[in-house]
Amino acid sequence: MKRVVSIAAAVAMTAGLAACGSNDKSSGSSSGGTDQFKAAIAFDVGGRGDHSFNDASYQGLEDAKKKISNLSITTAEASESDNDQARVNRLTQLASSGNKAIVAVGFVYANAVGQVAKKFPNVKFAIIDDATPASAGSNVEQITFKENESSYLAGAAAAKTSKTGHIGFVGALKVPLIQKFEAGYIAGAKKVNPNIKVDSKYLASDGKGFNDTPGGKAAADAMFQSGADIVFAAAGKSGDGVISSAHSKGKWAIGVDSDQALTADKSVAGSVLTSATKRCAGTVEDFVNSVKDDSFKGGNKVYGLKEDGVSLSTTGNHLSADTLKTVDDLKKQVVDGKITVPTTPSN
Structure with a gap:
């Protein structure tokens, strides 16, 4: 009986971790240690490998790691069938796993960020591409672009x-x-x-x-x-x-x-x-750094041409x-x- 209970507990724990992604080994994360500063990113549909704003946002975490040597990064993929409850569950899992800075990629996370941020006032959240009242909160940074x-x-x-x-x-x-x-x-x-x-x-x-x-x-x-x-x-x-x-x-x-x-x-x-x-990577990096050094300030930050937040590339x-x-x-x-x-x- 003890063996059956142990196996069941192990399966449940594994399922819970799979639901929100895993530590991204390419970022140099490790699975344990109390000295880690933990940050996470919840992707929008398309996720890693979209060659667009999901990848750019993730790059911000990788860039932050160059300055924060003990940064541990967790990633969480989205599904096309997601609804608000699925996104709430994803962010709740990340927040309850010790992550201090959580990035939600995309306006679809607005309601979920608003709900979960209230339940975890000591966790700082950033949402990209949304500045609606639904996601607003004292521990939420709304990152938007022109x-x-x-x-x-x-x-x-x-x-x-x-x-x-x-x-x-x-x-x-x-x-x-x-x-x-x-x-x-x-x-x-x-x-x-x-x-x-x-x-x-x-x-x-x-x-x-x-x-x-x-x-x-x-x-x-x-x-x-x-x-x-x-x-x-x-x-x-x-x-x-x-x-x-x-x-x-x-x-x-x-x-x-x-x-x-x-x-x-x-x-x-x-x-x-x-x-x-648009400067997704830079703004995500700034957010993570602000949480790490206790300079975080919530609210909407808007980036346009004047702020060098958007631009036109000339590669090629x-x-x-x-x-x-x-x-x-x-x-x-x-x-x-x-x-x-x-x-x-x-x-």
Whole structure:
């Protein structure tokens, strides 16, 4: 009987650890020790390997580890079938496992962060891409970006580069956050070429749109076939499909969140014209460091072009000198307040 009880207890413990991920061995984490400073990250759909904002956010923890030698990192993957309760359970498991700093990647965690943060007032939370009252709390840092501003520069670069006067946009799902990308992209393109044609396509009505590589490829294929020669994707891992499509068609893709000319598969990365990036890694690193040195302050932190929180990458040197000059001029006007970039699409 004692042996049966021991086996049952071991199975239950193993299941509990599997539910929230495991210490990431590549980060140099160890399984024990009281001197560890424990931090965790709960990924959005797409998780590690999305070449986009999940990977960029995780990089922030790796960067923090370079300064915090005793940092132990735990990762927790998400599922397309997740609901709020699943996310609450995931964050609760992480908070009750001794993690002092927990990063929730994506606005879908808003309700879960709000609930769990109240139950664990001594744990500090950061949520990326949400600043709603649902996630607010004295022990919560809301990290948001002006994605419309970097997308504005991406649209301008696309319009200057396009030979057909026809470009495209692929979004994961039609929500305000993703519409910010579309709005900036269209506005920037039309600033350069008022007559440019912009196709827009949203992949799904739920989180599956962030993890649909075949769907991203199909959407881009259709746009290229109809005459577009550049497609910008704000769709997480689905953007891999857009880049793949651009490569197969001899066209251009524009990456998002990370510099995807560096993070995409090397066999297709040469087809990334530029990327509208945001400083996920830097903000996550700053958050973890602030918790470690007791300088944490909750509230919403907003990063735009002025704060160097978003930018347009130039890896590969695919943008002409004239295009770079136009982009730099438009960036200066946005930073100086002479141009206000819209957050909702005009069409």
